[in-house]
Amino acid sequence: MTEMSTRFESGIHHVTLITRQVQPNVDFYVGFLGLRIVKRTGGFEDAEQLHLIYGDRTGSPGTLITFLVWQDGAPGRVGNGQVSEVSFAVPQDMIGEWLTRALDHRVTVEGPMREFGETVLRLKDPDGIIIKLVGVEGAARAGDGPLVPIRLRGVTILSDAAEETTAFIARFGYRPGPVNGALQRMVSETDIVDVRDATGYVPGIPGTGTADHVAFRVADVDAVRQAEAELKKRNSSVINVHDRKYFYSLYVREPGGTLIELATDGPGFLVDEDEATLGETLFVPPDDIERAEDIRVLLPQFAMPGEPRMPVRDLPFVHRFFVPEQPGEETIVLLHGSGGSEADLMPLGHRIAPDATLLGVRGRATEEGIARWFRRFSTVSFDQADIVKEAEAFAAFVEGAIAGYRLDPGSLTFLGLSNGANFIAAVMALHPRLIRRAVLIRGATVLDDMPEGDLKGVEVLMVTGRDDPFADRAEPLAAWFLRCGASLTHRQIAAGHGLSPEDIPTVRAWLDGAR
Incomplete structure (x- = not known):
């Protein structure tokens, strides 16, 4: 199956997952990983659901991991038709320091180990989601400090239709890379998508501790519309197009069932906050502004690392x-x-x-x-x-x-x-x-x-x-x-x-x- 004619930017725009507890989530992704909250808002599908977006200092596409907060919600089940792992790129020579940091913060960690020739630490966030830190040779260190991930390295998708899933991912500027057992690596200019043939495994169930979707970068609104037209011609699944204020996007499911989004780089997260105060204001989607208060x-409320907070009692x-x-x-x-x-x-x-x-x-x-x-x-x-x-x-x-x-x-x-x-x-x-x-x-x-x-x-x-x-x-x-x-x-x-x-x-x- 050939790539679509629509022009894509390189790689992943963001990954969206679901968390059960907002405070441990913030403590892990800000306090431990060192990411920045670049936007906090009521969800665009459900304004009564908090949506937190983490990334680099300015919320650059390719650095973003976002969470829908289902506070004290029911856990899901990781399975076919879902993203099962998310990885971040870190400098190869900082893997040892990341391991020490994980142990100091009592984060569940395995490794270092080798995957596709790369050094990997496998962590679990507070919801049990697998987060990998992948050592990348020659990677530039982020300006925020040595122990801040550089960008998203990739995701792993579980599929019981692995060949069709990889062919679908190839439409978005990815080419086949190495194979390791049941894993087929798909490679872009900046990141990777690993497709695991999980035939016979259980289907995924949405809920806390699972991924909602992975989004790939696309140039602009015209490119989203062109992609929509091409996907409809190819008899893809139901397609939804939305203006998310910070980017324009399209949703479609690949043949294995994973929800895929195409998202534009712009307008970006600086449209309603400046860089110095980015992520500090709680926004409400425009359609719900009358119910804002x-x-x-x-x-749910939360405290940033180091701020006073309400204790948690069982x-x-x-x-x-x-x-x-x-x-x-x-x-x-x-x-x-x-x-x-x-x-x-x-x-x-x-x-x-x-x-x-x-x-x-x-x-x-x-x-x-x-x-x-x-x-x-x-x-x-x-x-x-x-x-x-x-x-x-x-x-x-x-x-x-x-x-x-x-x-x-x-x-x-x-x-x-x-x-x-x-x-x-x-x-x-x-x-x-x-x-x-x-x-x-x-x-x-x-x-x-x-x-x-x-x-x-x-x-x-x-x-x-x-x-x-x-x-x-x-x-x-x-x-x-x-x-x-x-x-x-x-x-x-x-x-x-x-x-x-x-x-x-x-x-x-x-x-x-x-x-």
């Missing part, structure tokens, strides 16, 4: 903090509704109390793949034993969070929506000394028998929607709070079961009065 609250529930620039003393603990996540209510919490630290928590029960706080048998029948068990685990979580994050129990407000509000009420019944201030939006009773404990001094706001089909279940809960001695405010607003614009001022006014 909410999106910035939704995206607690019974997945959780995430949002800390505003000027945090006050209050912390709001957020419990999502059915099908939500630990981040779902953060925009609501931030609008209610802009200076509050937010602690979002994810329920552990699942129903058809969505998160809940306890199992149910129907919309009105709930697993009582599971509620008791999860309430006990949540009590342990709260106590662990107070101790581990040095939270002030007197400054905690627990805010829940629907299933989360129901769970807060159950926790207050089963552990009456745990929660001293609660906001229950569309809350109801779920325990068949609500123990009547002592809730004197406990402040509770219930917000019920007049058109909520479950509104009648709120009254027994309100009556229970009063019998237990809680200071209850029960507001009814023009709303159904979902959130309403009235919720924010209603909760804000109550919190202002409760402080």
